[in-house]
Amino acid sequence: MSGEDNLLRLVEAEELDKNNYHLQDQVGFILRKAHQRHVAIFASHIGDLTPPQFAALAKLYDIGETSQNQLGTLIAMDAATVKGVIDRLKARGLVELFKHEVDKRRLLVNLTAEGRDAIERLIPLARTITEETLAPLTAKEAATFLRLLAKLA
Amino acid sequence: MSGEDNLLRLVEAEELDKNNYHLQDQVGFILRKAHQRHVAIFASHIGDLTPPQFAALAKLYDIGETSQNQLGTLIAMDAATVKGVIDRLKARGLVELFKHEVDKRRLLVNLTAEGRDAIERLIPLARTITEETLAPLTAKEAATFLRLLAKLA
DNA sequence: TTGATATCATTTGCATACGAATGAATTTGC
DNA sequence: GCAAATTCATTCGTATGCAAATGATATCAA
Known part of the structure; x- marks a missing residue:
């Protein structure tokens, strides 16, 4: 095999690699x-x-009143994002905001009665959504997938 | 067991379900x-x-010149989203746009020489990114995960 | 105690993401 | 061949998502 052959193979290998x-x-x-x-x-x-x-409503329903920042941590949203989400929920009357009496930096968030009704009504739908999302997999595959996905997240 | 007991259990079951x-x-x-x-x-x-x-650059590198709309289909972006992405790539000189000579509705997109250089330089980094993303899984788990993920997507 | 740090919330700027509406151009169906 | 339907691109409005900068407050450490 000539040197030129080697060069050619190398060039082809690089092309293959790119493509x-x-x-x-x-x-x-x-x-x-x-x-x-x-x-x-x-x-x-x-x-x-x-x-x-x-996610914000479901987490508030789960844990009750908490600070905006803490809620963000729990639902994996940074401070800027969670503010927008909470602002829109507040505008719709689903959550209320209070200043923390002791730590004046904190803004407490909680469900309103309407917000509680909404999340209780929506949770069954959310179960359906989860089912439909996983529908292309068998039960066994879904369990495996969720286990591996959780390791990645 | 009294009727009241049954009612109590039912209420408890509903609470459990919600929580x-x-x-x-x-x-x-x-x-x-x-x-x-x-x-x-x-x-x-x-x-x-x-x-x-x-994704836009990699797909253009793979298939060559195509319409904005077709590119969007290939990289799973709707028309409004792909327009913004292409506009920003164009502003940076990584892609060029041409009007289609025959079908005047279409806007053809292609890599510039600079865009080609960029994607060739970036593909090895992209391989590293894929590896690092999958790092929490073993090779076998990663293969399983990708197979199941593809079924969901 | 006070000065340095850290935490909480807000704001700005930029980049997806998508529904809906619009207009231009093409293709289809009859 | 022409009206209806479709396709392509654009624009607008709304909603994440995050980096960076800012201001207020709280905690830590010397």
Whole structure:
């Protein structure tokens, strides 16, 4: 085999390497698509609330009154994002805000009676949404998937 | 067992049902967190481009010139979103736009020489990003995860 | 106690993401 | 061949999502 052959093979290998990258096989790209699909399923069942808004209500229903910042940590939203979400829920009368009596930096958030009614009404729909999102998998596959997904998140 | 006992159990079961919903176990919530983590990993390796911008460049590198709309379909972005992404890539000189000679509705997009250089330089980093995203899983788990994720997306 | 740090909330700027409406151009169906 | 339907691109409005900067308050440490 000549030196020129070796060079050729090397060049071909590099070309192959470049062309071998397929976006549609990358975990990030598929993750983005799976998330898109879930959001669409969510919207088809719960049209008047977004997944982040639902997450805020569900968490407040679970743990009760907490600070805006703490809520953000629990539902994986940074401070700027959670503020917008809470502002919109407040505008719709689903949550109330209070200043913390002792620590004046904190803004306490809690469900209103209306917010409590809403989340109690929506939780069954949320179960349906979860089911429909996982519908392409068997029960066993879904369990495996959730276990591995949790390791990644 | 009295009728009152039955009623009590029923009420308790309903309460349990309501309180039994745990946001942090829902596939949508974990999917959102996994996606967030991936985007953060992406940004730590490729700071000057977002994942959607990278997707557009990678797909153009893969298939060559195409219409804005077709590109959007291939990278799972609606028309409004892809327009913004392409506009920003164009402003940075990474893609060029041409009117389609025959079908005057279409706007053709292609990489510039600079765009081609950029994507060739970035693909190795993208491989690293994929690896790091999947790092919490073993090779076997990663393969299983990708197979199931693809079924969901 | 006070000066340095840290925490909480807000604001601004930028970048997806998508529904809905619009207008231009093309294709289809009859 | 022409009206209806479709496709392509754009624009507007709304909602995340995050980095960075700012101001108020609280905690820590010397």
